[in-house]
Amino acid sequence: MNSETSESMSSMNTSMGSTGLNGSGNETTVRRVAQKAHEAVDRLEQTIGSSGEKMMGWQQEYGDMAREQVRANPLAVVAGAFVVGFVLAKLTR
Template structure:
């Protein structure tokens, strides 16, 4: 090997014999970023959970109302379903 290829392109502080302070600050930064990401994921999970609970409540409330309407007016429910099917068929086919 010649002398040009044997020298390291990295600065002395980045070599194995240099100071470890740079690695500690990088490690601290990585830990802070990871903690913030973890906190953000926790907040997102809480938001999604609350939204899911609201959706389930809405589903139970309006689902019960729809069942009552179908029991009271079965012929009207079949007619509305038939018309909705025709509209969707015209839109998507």
């Protein structure tokens, strides 16, 4: 749980008093549910962040490989592009 969350939770607990929402049991339930929700959001953020970094790495790797192929065989790349364009043109007619 981050510092903003703990500050807001403590201020919420102070403003609710000792009875909570509808009694003392609900206060702990709300706190537990809020903590679990924040933990789930944190895990999701970490997963998305690491997946995004992986994708950027793959993009860089495959982009470099494509540049190397174009430099090594420029005529083959142009011929391949022509064939792909020709096939797409025939398919869309």
